[in-house]
Amino acid sequence: MTVMADRQGERKATLLQTYREELVERIGQAINFDGSVQPLHGLHLYRHSVPLERVYSVVDPSVCVVAQGSKEFLLGESRYRYDPFHYLLSTVDLPNIGQVLEASKERPFLSLRLSLDPGLVSSVMLEAGYAPSRKPVGVRAIDVSLLDSNLLEATVRLTRLLGSPSEASVLLPLITREIVYRLLMGEQGVRLRHLATLGEGSSPIARAVERLRQDFDRPLRVEQLAREIGMSVSGFHQHFKAVTALSPLQFQKRLRLQEARRLMLSEDLDAASAAYRVGYQDASHFNREYKSLFGVPPMRDMQRLREATKVSAD
Known part of the structure; x- marks a missing residue:
């Protein structure tokens, strides 16, 4: 049993590394200059060849995944750092400070951000058997969690649509819906359910x-x-x-x-x-x-x- 578990662990680690390498390749091909693009509705790609000074902005509800490098968000007195092993989830329009920490010409910072529509989150929640809370909930609107294999694999399939507009028109809503479901089932499920409550205007x-x-x-x-x-x-x-x-x-x-x-x-x-x-x-x-x-x-x-x-x- 121990040998079998070790082999399964090795296969899983190899698969995760393969996904991460593909994510780097696909984002790198889609944006070959420093800056940002929005190749698909709600999907933003970022590339930076040098670490950046602090950038002040307002981030909308979204999930952020780094393919290469690392970044930090500062909100109030809290710091949220994420990298290829972690994702960041934000559920409220927040004025924040962002800073790319790791980037170089050889290994540029590469990331994506997928906007999350509260209506879609509510729909997925209902299908999954959750009902939005009607009570005021003091849930911090941003946090970082480990990027598990299911969420990473769905994110990679999302980037495979970048070179195929015809497929994107059909599959983008489906994969986005799956990503919402994976988030809902993950460590930040409570935070995502909070987004549905916020989106309804009942909060x-x-x-x-x-x-x-x-x-x-x-x-x-x-x-x-x-x-x-x-x-x-x-x-x-x-x-x-x-x-x-x-x-x-x-x-x-x-x-x-x-x-x-x-x-x-x-x-x-x-x-x-x-x-x-x-x-x-x-x-x-x-x-x-x-x-x-x-x-x-x-x-x-x-x-x-x-x-x-x-x-x-x-």
């Missing part, structure tokens, strides 16, 4: 996140928002931070500052104009909070980013 935290994203440039009145979603102020703070790792005020501040940064970089706005556009009335207050998040004042940050963009283009 007060989901409504609060949506409201903050829509009205991030308006003054935040926590008491009024808590009242609108039917929670006490203390309960709202507790559940919101449990899910997002940020307080409502921190969440809004991240959204404001990241949008201001985008406006200055893409629309060439000065700091004062960008600050006003995202809801700041005091430019000096904006500059202090900007430096606190990004490490440098706005104009110096813009100079650094534009120089980096120019060097990359050259």
Whole structure:
């Protein structure tokens, strides 16, 4: 029995390594330049030949799988690192900080991100015999888990569709559905079930996140928002931070500052104009909070980013 178990373990390890090598090959063929592409609906591919400085963004509900290299997400005081042996699952639109840690020209960072539709998750849940919880659940909206063979194999089959649009039109929904099922049956099944609850709009935290994203440039009145979603102020703070790792005020501040940064970089706005556009009335207050998040004042940050963009283009 021991010999048989050892052989089965060896075969499984060999199969996993074969899947990982195929994933590297297929993503590498699909994107042969540094950056990102979306070759299929909801599927994003990434390639980087050097480690990256921190990137500030808002990530939507999705599962992220690394084929080669490693990456880290920072959310609040928590760090989530994932690599070819781990996947990252996010179930709420979250302002986060991402950083590619391992990458080189010889072994570029290669990864994929598959967006997860709450409606699809709900449908798979019902077929699997689960019902979304109607109670507020303080489940952190992001985490990392081991990438098991079933989920890895389904992910590889997803990348096999990259060179075949006709097959993708038929098989993409089926494989996506299988990936959702594998996630539901895995370590993060509770977190994924939470996504279905959020997607239905029955979760007060989901409504609060949506409201903050829509009205991030308006003054935040926590008491009024808590009242609108039917929670006490203390309960709202507790559940919101449990899910997002940020307080409502921190969440809004991240959204404001990241949008201001985008406006200055893409629309060439000065700091004062960008600050006003995202809801700041005091430019000096904006500059202090900007430096606190990004490490440098706005104009110096813009100079650094534009120089980096120019060097990359050259």
